[in-house]
Amino acid sequence: MIVVMQAGAEEKEIQGVVARLEKEGFKVHLSRGTLRTVIGAIGDKTRLEHQALEAMPGVEKVIPILKPYKLAAREFKPENTIVEVGKFKVGGPEIHIIAGPCAVESREQLLETAHAVREAGATMLRGGAFKPRTSPYSFQGLAERGLKLLAEAREETGLAIVTEVTDQTKAEAVAQVADVLQIGSRNMQNFALLKTIACLGKPVLLKRGLSATIEEWLLAAEYILAEGNFKVILCERGIRTFETYTRNTLDLSALVAVKQLSHLPVLADPSHGTGKKELVIPLARAAIAAGADGLLIEVHPKPENALSDGPQSLRPEEFFSLVKEVVGIAKVLGRSLGRIPA
Amino acid sequence: MIVVMQAGAEEKEIQGVVARLEKEGFKVHLSRGTLRTVIGAIGDKTRLEHQALEAMPGVEKVIPILKPYKLAAREFKPENTIVEVGKFKVGGPEIHIIAGPCAVESREQLLETAHAVREAGATMLRGGAFKPRTSPYSFQGLAERGLKLLAEAREETGLAIVTEVTDQTKAEAVAQVADVLQIGSRNMQNFALLKTIACLGKPVLLKRGLSATIEEWLLAAEYILAEGNFKVILCERGIRTFETYTRNTLDLSALVAVKQLSHLPVLADPSHGTGKKELVIPLARAAIAAGADGLLIEVHPKPENALSDGPQSLRPEEFFSLVKEVVGIAKVLGRSLGRIPA
Amino acid sequence: MIVVMQAGAEEKEIQGVVARLEKEGFKVHLSRGTLRTVIGAIGDKTRLEHQALEAMPGVEKVIPILKPYKLAAREFKPENTIVEVGKFKVGGPEIHIIAGPCAVESREQLLETAHAVREAGATMLRGGAFKPRTSPYSFQGLAERGLKLLAEAREETGLAIVTEVTDQTKAEAVAQVADVLQIGSRNMQNFALLKTIACLGKPVLLKRGLSATIEEWLLAAEYILAEGNFKVILCERGIRTFETYTRNTLDLSALVAVKQLSHLPVLADPSHGTGKKELVIPLARAAIAAGADGLLIEVHPKPENALSDGPQSLRPEEFFSLVKEVVGIAKVLGRSLGRIPA
Amino acid sequence: MIVVMQAGAEEKEIQGVVARLEKEGFKVHLSRGTLRTVIGAIGDKTRLEHQALEAMPGVEKVIPILKPYKLAAREFKPENTIVEVGKFKVGGPEIHIIAGPCAVESREQLLETAHAVREAGATMLRGGAFKPRTSPYSFQGLAERGLKLLAEAREETGLAIVTEVTDQTKAEAVAQVADVLQIGSRNMQNFALLKTIACLGKPVLLKRGLSATIEEWLLAAEYILAEGNFKVILCERGIRTFETYTRNTLDLSALVAVKQLSHLPVLADPSHGTGKKELVIPLARAAIAAGADGLLIEVHPKPENALSDGPQSLRPEEFFSLVKEVVGIAKVLGRSLGRIPA
Incomplete structure (x- = not known):
């Protein structure tokens, strides 16, 4: 998932998100742009964390990357179900x-x-x-x-x-x-x-x-x-x-x-x-x-x-x-x- | 309710709708415009007839006049419910x-x-x-x-x-x-x-x-x-x-x-x-x-x-x-x- | 067009709508239901009157019957335009x-x-x-x-x-x-x-x-x-x-x-x-x-x-x-x- | 911006996106998850590239991070305009x-x-x-x-x-x-x-x-x-x-x-x-x-x-x-x- 920090997010807030992600077992990548810091998180998690992260101070939005359905996905089962x-x-x-x-x-x-x-x-x-x-x-x-x-x-x-x-x-x-x-x-x-x-x-x-x-x-x-x-x-x-x-x-x-x-x-x-x-x-x-x-x-x-x-x-x-x-x-x-x- | 007949509706179709409405107890008013005939029907009926009428030959659409909810309507109970x-x-x-x-x-x-x-x-x-x-x-x-x-x-x-x-x-x-x-x-x-x-x-x-x-x-x-x-x-x-x-x-x-x-x-x-x-x-x-x-x-x-x-x-x-x-x-x-x- | 009067519309309001419609050249049909009076108006008019009528005292809504487009309608020209x-x-x-x-x-x-x-x-x-x-x-x-x-x-x-x-x-x-x-x-x-x-x-x-x-x-x-x-x-x-x-x-x-x-x-x-x-x-x-x-x-x-x-x-x-x-x-x-x- | 690669994207396709981003002056971060590779790109660009990137082979979607409006944004001018x-x-x-x-x-x-x-x-x-x-x-x-x-x-x-x-x-x-x-x-x-x-x-x-x-x-x-x-x-x-x-x-x-x-x-x-x-x-x-x-x-x-x-x-x-x-x-x-x- 991708965590987009607010334009004016403080360093402390950024580190707070990183610490939490790492605590929950994610691998974290930090990208500091001129305007915004963006945090990439790799790991297999549900949307639950998505909403909780979005409520953390300094976070603007959280963008999930993986599809939330698993068994229904063609990636799970490539051939047509009959x-x-x-x-x-x-x-x-x-x-x-x-x-x-x-x-x-x-x-x-x-x-x-x-x-x-x-x-x-x-x-x-x-x-x-x-x-x-x-x-x-x-x-x-x-x-x-x-x-x-x-x-x-x-x-x-x-x-x-x-x-x-x-x-x-x-x-x-x-x-x-x-x-x-x-x-x-x-x-x-x-x-x-x-x-x-x-x-x-x-x-x-x-x-x-x-x-x-x-x-x-x-x-x-x-x-x-x-x-x-x-x-x-x-x-x-x-x-x-x-x-x-x-x-x-x-x-x-x-x-x-x-x-x-x-x-x-x-x-x-x-x-x-x-x-x-x-x-x-x-x-x-x-x-x-x-x-x-x-x-x-x-x-x-x-x-x-x-x-x-x-x-x-x-x-x-x-x-x-x-x-x-x-x-x-x-x-x-x-x-x-x-x-x-x- | 108002029954709007199609532009080319035949007399037989118009009479069919009228007969049915009268059979179901409605009082019927017929308005023949240049392009379309419109049938007004007065009586206390549910939407059921609405859909059935709309499926009759020659009918373009049926417009209900009364609100379909009764007990929830302010007309039924003018004062606020507490x-x-x-x-x-x-x-x-x-x-x-x-x-x-x-x-x-x-x-x-x-x-x-x-x-x-x-x-x-x-x-x-x-x-x-x-x-x-x-x-x-x-x-x-x-x-x-x-x-x-x-x-x-x-x-x-x-x-x-x-x-x-x-x-x-x-x-x-x-x-x-x-x-x-x-x-x-x-x-x-x-x-x-x-x-x-x-x-x-x-x-x-x-x-x-x-x-x-x-x-x-x-x-x-x-x-x-x-x-x-x-x-x-x-x-x-x-x-x-x-x-x-x-x-x-x-x-x-x-x-x-x-x-x-x-x-x-x-x-x-x-x-x-x-x-x-x-x-x-x-x-x-x-x-x-x-x-x-x-x-x-x-x-x-x-x-x-x-x-x-x-x-x-x-x-x-x-x-x-x-x-x-x-x-x-x-x-x-x-x-x-x-x-x-x- | 059909003019639906409010449930409690007064006789004076009903007559006001009828008078106006007749003045504008419509033929008028009056249907008095138990709850509402409905006025059918026959004549060739634009939507303009529609909105003005809806603003008259005692009127709940006005339902146009004819399609507002003329030249684009198949009724105007039944065969396909090429x-x-x-x-x-x-x-x-x-x-x-x-x-x-x-x-x-x-x-x-x-x-x-x-x-x-x-x-x-x-x-x-x-x-x-x-x-x-x-x-x-x-x-x-x-x-x-x-x-x-x-x-x-x-x-x-x-x-x-x-x-x-x-x-x-x-x-x-x-x-x-x-x-x-x-x-x-x-x-x-x-x-x-x-x-x-x-x-x-x-x-x-x-x-x-x-x-x-x-x-x-x-x-x-x-x-x-x-x-x-x-x-x-x-x-x-x-x-x-x-x-x-x-x-x-x-x-x-x-x-x-x-x-x-x-x-x-x-x-x-x-x-x-x-x-x-x-x-x-x-x-x-x-x-x-x-x-x-x-x-x-x-x-x-x-x-x-x-x-x-x-x-x-x-x-x-x-x-x-x-x-x-x-x-x-x-x-x-x-x-x-x-x-x-x- | 964030480029999400398709689940089965080939290495060649990933490198193609990276090369293009770098050519256009972006700093690139690569995150390889179990299912998908995600590419973070930092730089000041318009949506134009967004659509072009999305049409590259192997790309599933491109997620813009920055708001596309600049002068209208409060980040550009924090105080209220009068x-x-x-x-x-x-x-x-x-x-x-x-x-x-x-x-x-x-x-x-x-x-x-x-x-x-x-x-x-x-x-x-x-x-x-x-x-x-x-x-x-x-x-x-x-x-x-x-x-x-x-x-x-x-x-x-x-x-x-x-x-x-x-x-x-x-x-x-x-x-x-x-x-x-x-x-x-x-x-x-x-x-x-x-x-x-x-x-x-x-x-x-x-x-x-x-x-x-x-x-x-x-x-x-x-x-x-x-x-x-x-x-x-x-x-x-x-x-x-x-x-x-x-x-x-x-x-x-x-x-x-x-x-x-x-x-x-x-x-x-x-x-x-x-x-x-x-x-x-x-x-x-x-x-x-x-x-x-x-x-x-x-x-x-x-x-x-x-x-x-x-x-x-x-x-x-x-x-x-x-x-x-x-x-x-x-x-x-x-x-x-x-x-x-x-």
């Missing part, structure tokens, strides 16, 4: 599409959607049984009954089930049904929940928080990896910016950056990423062109009756077009669509 | 200062800080026993032992205890010690946690999320109010913006707006709001001048040894100055400092 | 790539780059002669000498010249050389400059401002269109967000949205959009997959010697790969690369 | 209030406002003759006629005139009337305009750009200072964030930070900073409490007839209250209100 979800391999040459309604609303709605997305080419079914809603007065999901319907949909179609965990006390119940446990944006830094689900041994789909930096996102993944669960799939779903025409700003630069910084697979969710169904297909193409390992797409048989996220949900026939277009792009990159074996 | 914390009244003419370390680190650190802030004029002691940290490798708090030390500090000083709940399964344990349960920024939309603590009956300090709009913040409060717990104290602690010189951007406009929109008391946290101790005192003055009902301030006897948030922590003597300056501002507004009775 | 730059047609089935150095630095640097990008498939050469730099101490461009070198490069290669105008008093001099006048992000709302260059009759490349909404961007285009110059090419170049790993956040959702809202061609600039050369190629692919009409790419023969933007500049061989990859994506969408006729 | 506007001294112990309408609309409107704000305690009159408007269809100001009215208002009241320059070709005409030349947010990085007006020798009021960092703001000031004009007054007027309830987010943390980083006086504009008149007075108090050297306030005799910014304009009687409240706060900080000598 997360196995049943027979499906996420992060390999095949792209995978997870599709389905925002929320499980009824048996009919779920099964109709499941059959449609399976036929179009999805390998996994999304659908919330427990919904985190901005307003307490909005539909909160079918809870346990929703889980049962998801299990039934899997049995009927062979689709793997991706569903969100929002409550520590329900995590086990969800894990009994889900093939992939989803952590939503609002819970990306709900560390208690991350630790709880990490231990359940299932693959985790970790969505980027609404205003999470790339570093914070990878540190959230690190919470799961540090529990010994390496089955983490990341998902870029749009960040909050000043632009209000779109619900969020799908950050494909971050998707590409994370593919370079980390070995973990990364999906894109253009449904939440834009909030408008007329933008979903072009952005789905763009995400695959950027190198996404797959997509998360909201599909509803009748978006105008959806209990949530209607405006961003595709109808089955629109989803069918999406898959077709996306497969064309994937081929250019030498990738193909992962499918359920017939 | 939250009683033991003998202290938050939200009344007295301002209250909650001070203490970011994390409880040791008996000595906590008690030394507690005595110092009490003497300076604080009525409540803050200190985290369970710390939500961005990195899994950072100090995570003393947990149950931290709670015990907080209880001891209260006994010694008479300060009320404000401490964070991060984990649903620990909520009851925290509530046995805490006088005020704090919900941190990262958990503002952890709705499972909000519901869990709402039922414990204790006052709740609800910090604004890092990128939460005013409306989302008040809806998070609504989750607690809707469980019958009206003892909610809001706290503005800075939002995430493009500016990186400060850790966050303390949004005092939001503080003033929320005081107007809601009846709930609102505090400011200039420590997290700026991340730099040299900015804390001027922003504390500003917050009180803007009309804050109190402050949340990080104080540490030796910030350079703090296990977290050292750079934004005041030393006891700096906190002493802060209180003095803040009291001067409060007087101009006809307010005084709430104190522990001698 | 901007002719010499023999090249931007906005048609062919995509066009504008490439070159950030700044013109020397004859050798410019000609070497020009030949390389022409060979790789670019049809236009970018290069700044007047550079808007954040610091007054940074290289400000070769000015008139840079313009001469650009003219020479065109003569040698047949590439059209795209260069930035930063100064009203230099606009004519630039227009004598440039085939396309670029307005940079920082000047997107420099309305005096927009009006000045609009009248010069040349095609204009209008970059989106760092923090401009889609609406503000199209209104900036409207300034040029309103002067009778319809040769406007838009360019998405990344917006400012909280994320600092990338220089900007390339907003491809906005690119797709603008293609739908407007008839104007839209390019993407992944060089400024990301600030990191290792992100440029994947994002260039993504932009074309999203539907961009072309790209703006920084290329430098020796990025490590570049006087500006080295870290985001591709070497000629990297640019060659970019074109190849991008052409593959374009084909899937039924588009081909515009080229200089041999 | 800008003299006629007999008024901005930046000293007295606070100054600049008030008036957004735009000059008519003789009657301007003179009525001028008399009212003078009486209430303002020393300077604001009012735009040339208005930068988001839409080309909005009122663009009275131009030269507006300037004449401003001159008349000064003659009648003794108020100094603060008015915006938006066009290089009109700068001299504006300077013949104005006592202070205002650069608006949208033009903060219109460097051609900054250079043009710097040379006119008048005091400059430099508003912070909508999404300008503190560093960019001070570098914009540096453009003026570097031309030899040290009469620069900064003005915080709100930044663009995700929050839409307020028009902008008034960033008082930045105001305090800039007072510490620079010697230049800093004002606050809570009218633009919030966009809502009911927020203006509390935020005006807060700004003064934070240490602002004065305020910029929009006042209009009939906000509901204002041709721009009605919703954020105070009526004269409201402005009168504002001054009274603000004076109370100023006293606590040992400051008083600058006034026109009777």
Whole structure:
């Protein structure tokens, strides 16, 4: 790490920082410029010391050099991680599409959607049984009954089930049904929940928080990896910016950056990423062109009756077009669509 | 609500929206402009219909007119809510200062800080026993032992205890010690946690999320109010913006707006709001001048040894100055400092 | 427009708004809800009245219904606008790539780059002669000498010249050389400059401002269109967000949205959009997959010697790969690369 | 500056960077960590090299240590700069209030406002003759006629005139009337305009750009200072964030930070900073409490007839209250209100 001293730092203050660094086992280099003294410190330390040093008298700022995440870093594991979800391999040459309604609303709605997305080419079914809603007065999901319907949909179609965990006390119940446990944006830094689900041994789909930096996102993944669960799939779903025409700003630069910084697979969710169904297909193409390992797409048989996220949900026939277009792009990159074996 | 039809919407689509609105009990007004038809709908409905309507063919957008929060709105309760914390009244003419370390680190650190802030004029002691940290490798708090030390500090000083709940399964344990349960920024939309603590009956300090709009913040409060717990104290602690010189951007406009929109008391946290101790005192003055009902301030006897948030922590003597300056501002507004009775 | 009255608005206030609207020629619809009265006003008016109305007693907010831009809207002109730059047609089935150095630095640097990008498939050469730099101490461009070198490069290669105008008093001099006048992000709302260059009759490349909404961007285009110059090419170049790993956040959702809202061609600039050369190629692919009409790419023969933007500049061989990859994506969408006729 | 090499950087690449730094006159320190080599370079250089170095093979990032602005820094000039506007001294112990309408609309409107704000305690009159408007269809100001009215208002009241320059070709005409030349947010990085007006020798009021960092703001000031004009007054007027309830987010943390980083006086504009008149007075108090050297306030005799910014304009009687409240706060900080000598 680099410690930049204030312009007028006294010799005593400089020596204080040096002494402390050496006491904590760092090798220290001192560079005295005309205006400022800069102290380089070599050693393997966490951010903790970073903040404490910054509070020492005479210190202007401390600049960390090493990335704070370890297990999530490509430097730790150079080859791509492939997360196995049943027979499906996420992060390999095949792209995978997870599709389905925002929320499980009824048996009919779920099964109709499941059959449609399976036929179009999805390998996994999304659908919330427990919904985190901005307003307490909005539909909160079918809870346990929703889980049962998801299990039934899997049995009927062979689709793997991706569903969100929002409550520590329900995590086990969800894990009994889900093939992939989803952590939503609002819970990306709900560390208690991350630790709880990490231990359940299932693959985790970790969505980027609404205003999470790339570093914070990878540190959230690190919470799961540090529990010994390496089955983490990341998902870029749009960040909050000043632009209000779109619900969020799908950050494909971050998707590409994370593919370079980390070995973990990364999906894109253009449904939440834009909030408008007329933008979903072009952005789905763009995400695959950027190198996404797959997509998360909201599909509803009748978006105008959806209990949530209607405006961003595709109808089955629109989803069918999406898959077709996306497969064309994937081929250019030498990738193909992962499918359920017939 | 107002439904704006697309420029080329067909008569059939317009009638479809009208029929649906009428079916759901709305009174409908149709305005046909040269370019667009606009449908006004009067009735008491939630956002649910909003999204579903937006997904109907021919609809460009739906504009809600009513605020989505009810119990948190000043229209529901015109007079200020006063939250009683033991003998202290938050939200009344007295301002209250909650001070203490970011994390409880040791008996000595906590008690030394507690005595110092009490003497300076604080009525409540803050200190985290369970710390939500961005990195899994950072100090995570003393947990149950931290709670015990907080209880001891209260006994010694008479300060009320404000401490964070991060984990649903620990909520009851925290509530046995805490006088005020704090919900941190990262958990503002952890709705499972909000519901869990709402039922414990204790006052709740609800910090604004890092990128939460005013409306989302008040809806998070609504989750607690809707469980019958009206003892909610809001706290503005800075939002995430493009500016990186400060850790966050303390949004005092939001503080003033929320005081107007809601009846709930609102505090400011200039420590997290700026991340730099040299900015804390001027922003504390500003917050009180803007009309804050109190402050949340990080104080540490030796910030350079703090296990977290050292750079934004005041030393006891700096906190002493802060209180003095803040009291001067409060007087101009006809307010005084709430104190522990001698 | 819709005027939402405050919850407690008096009848007198409501009638005041109605009277004013009627006086200004609006047809008025009154909707009295339980909580609020809402006034719908039909008529063709500018935002001016919007703000004045909002300042009337009893008014809570005014919601405009019509888009404030007219000439830039697809509703005004449903078919795509094709901007002719010499023999090249931007906005048609062919995509066009504008490439070159950030700044013109020397004859050798410019000609070497020009030949390389022409060979790789670019049809236009970018290069700044007047550079808007954040610091007054940074290289400000070769000015008139840079313009001469650009003219020479065109003569040698047949590439059209795209260069930035930063100064009203230099606009004519630039227009004598440039085939396309670029307005940079920082000047997107420099309305005096927009009006000045609009009248010069040349095609204009209008970059989106760092923090401009889609609406503000199209209104900036409207300034040029309103002067009778319809040769406007838009360019998405990344917006400012909280994320600092990338220089900007390339907003491809906005690119797709603008293609739908407007008839104007839209390019993407992944060089400024990301600030990191290792992100440029994947994002260039993504932009074309999203539907961009072309790209703006920084290329430098020796990025490590570049006087500006080295870290985001591709070497000629990297640019060659970019074109190849991008052409593959374009084909899937039924588009081909515009080229200089041999 | 600090050069951080990539994890796998080769010795040849490290030596390449060292050789280049030494060639450019830097003293070099090499720190070899287990994972990364870090190169410290001491010498007085601009950012130019920063970018070029970052493009060298093997370099991960370059971290500048010195602030890029020189003349604007408090390190260059430790004592506060006092800008003299006629007999008024901005930046000293007295606070100054600049008030008036957004735009000059008519003789009657301007003179009525001028008399009212003078009486209430303002020393300077604001009012735009040339208005930068988001839409080309909005009122663009009275131009030269507006300037004449401003001159008349000064003659009648003794108020100094603060008015915006938006066009290089009109700068001299504006300077013949104005006592202070205002650069608006949208033009903060219109460097051609900054250079043009710097040379006119008048005091400059430099508003912070909508999404300008503190560093960019001070570098914009540096453009003026570097031309030899040290009469620069900064003005915080709100930044663009995700929050839409307020028009902008008034960033008082930045105001305090800039007072510490620079010697230049800093004002606050809570009218633009919030966009809502009911927020203006509390935020005006807060700004003064934070240490602002004065305020910029929009006042209009009939906000509901204002041709721009009605919703954020105070009526004269409201402005009168504002001054009274603000004076109370100023006293606590040992400051008083600058006034026109009777």
